[in-house]
Amino acid sequence: MSGGVYRPAMDWWQAHGLPVWILDAIWMAVMAAIVTVFVLLTVLILVWLERKISGDLQSRVGPNRVGGRFGLLQTAADALKLLMKEDLIPAGADRIVFVLAPFLVFVPTLVVFMTLPFSDKWVVKDLNLGVLFVIAISAIPVIGLIMAGWASNNKYAMLGAMRAAAQSLSYEIPLVLAMVCVVVMAGSLRIGDIVEAQRGGNWFVLRFPLQFAFILYFVTAMAEVNRVPFDLPEAESELVSGYHVEYSGMRFAFFFLAEFAHLFFVSAFCATLFLGAWDGPWLPPAVWFLVKSYAVVITIMWIRWTVPRLRIDQIMGFSWKLLVPVGLVVVLLTGLARV
């Protein structure tokens, strides 16, 4: 996308003697709109999918009224309901921080989507330091979670926020270690290069030490998106719903959006790093990319509706005592395999 249209448009623009920054601004706005619409649509589909999958797993039907027999418009109806809710801010809340928090969670989640390679041409911006960019931006939402928990002036929210911070910090390290393996194998931080190194069915998940990195990434990614068995920050039966317990209406919807958008992102990024992104025979690249991403999403949902939740100390122990050492060993093995 960036190469095919942008270059000729820029040539035409400069030939007419117009300032470059105007086209760049328009270009950015268009891209942002496309990404936003894509994310919103994806979230609509994911929420519906989650409800249908959980319904199937639990021997019930799930949504089946709004939008035909399969309840296709259920999520849209729910979103509309959330839009029309009264805008509530609790009396003791820190108003500015309270209002700001959902956006601080949502925006970074949206921004990282620009690095996803939907096909060899369809990528908003293939950054030189793509992987580093993703790691850096993905770390921002946790600040929003802490802000939400603090500003709500609610003990449950505060506990949820503390858990979110602790968990996010603990699991980012093995997550980064898993990504480092891929970077070492591909020899580049640019996502385009990583995908290029996997072309022709030569996916990283099939190469020796990277299977472990894949498992490591998958487990930590589940923890990063706060899914059972790692849904400690939300823990409905303990903390009622953790950091967003005081949020309602659209503000709540932003947390919800961010959560599902993040879920899709980690799955798509998993497909990018380990499953060859858009690489595959016969079908168009973008279809392959979506198929792989949704396969990971569905696996995560499947696990979420099967197992119970761990306890906070067990979660921490799991990361620091098992995942981090394993991650270091896998990095070492990858380095040896590269030599």
Add this chain to the structure above:
Amino acid sequence: MPLGNEMARSLTPTEHVTLNMGPQHPSTHGVLRLKLEMEGEVIVGCEPVIGYLHRGMEKIGESRTYPQFLPYTDRLDYLSSASNNVAYVQAVEKLLGLEVPDRAKYLRVVLLELNRIASHLVFVATFANDLAATTVFLYAIREREMIMDLFEMWAGARLTQSWVRIGGVAKDLPGGFAERAREFCRLLPKRLDEYDRLLTGNRIFRVRTEGVGILAPEMGVDYGCSGPTLRGSGVAFDVRRAEPYEVYERLDFEMVTHPTCDCMGRYRVRMEEMRQSVRIIEQCLAELPKGEVLAKVGRTVRPPAGEAYGRVESPRGEFGCFVVSDGGPQPIRVRLRAPSFFHLGVLPQMLQGWKIGDVVAILGSIDIVLGEVDR
């Protein structure tokens, strides 16, 4: 507690946080409020606050005639209404010196054991749900639905059947009931095996329940615990064996105990008890004698002056009902012994030092019903 925490505490003195859990909270199983004193996530103190569902049941008992009070007892332990009925009716029958027909005794046992299974299924469902295994919740409720259908077929009501009467049960089994009950008895063990595969052996479920919420046997006895909560600590006490009522002395079933004293032990006891209840129901349906189901009792029940105590093994423990009569048409005192009340009493001891995530596990494992706690 590890030494590191002690050192950290001496360096940075902190305040305890008081967290109100409930009365509106998804995991307090009704309107229970727990005042938790916490140090970070660790529980250092807990005070259960009860009474949000108080309806003055014991006082109501004093202002109703003997048969009139019977439907009220359904609303005590509403997950197993028949055991409340039977405890009350036993006390009244003792006062009257009434002999219940044999068939009625068997039918009562069928009703009691079906109630026990239904209640234990709710336990499995909510316990799993508290630990975020939401799928098990729906599976267990699906099986419970079959029992509810059986009750509906027999008594018309699904939850509060009030089908026990002073002197027997209200009506005999409808046609086709025995077949459907047998079919359920064949199906349930298979479904329980399914739960075992999905939940009991699950690594996460085990680390969440094994060794968590220890109830030492002596402490359990001291605090007046009973039922699966006590048997999960290895104490072999079951009213059905200690003081057999109805026809339990003629039936072949095992008293289930588990020695581990933890949440897993209590869970295991209840899972196994459901299998034993299936055995009991099958035996009752096979041995069911012919005859009346309701003894002759006058329209107004006037027991002679005196007092009597009826006790049953409800799904939660020993449910007792103490009735005092002065010879009039109404009791002058009704006292209800609710097992959950005693289990809530020992809860603060069990919670000491555990984390907030364990609170829901431990509270779930003692399986309280606030209806009988608050009375």
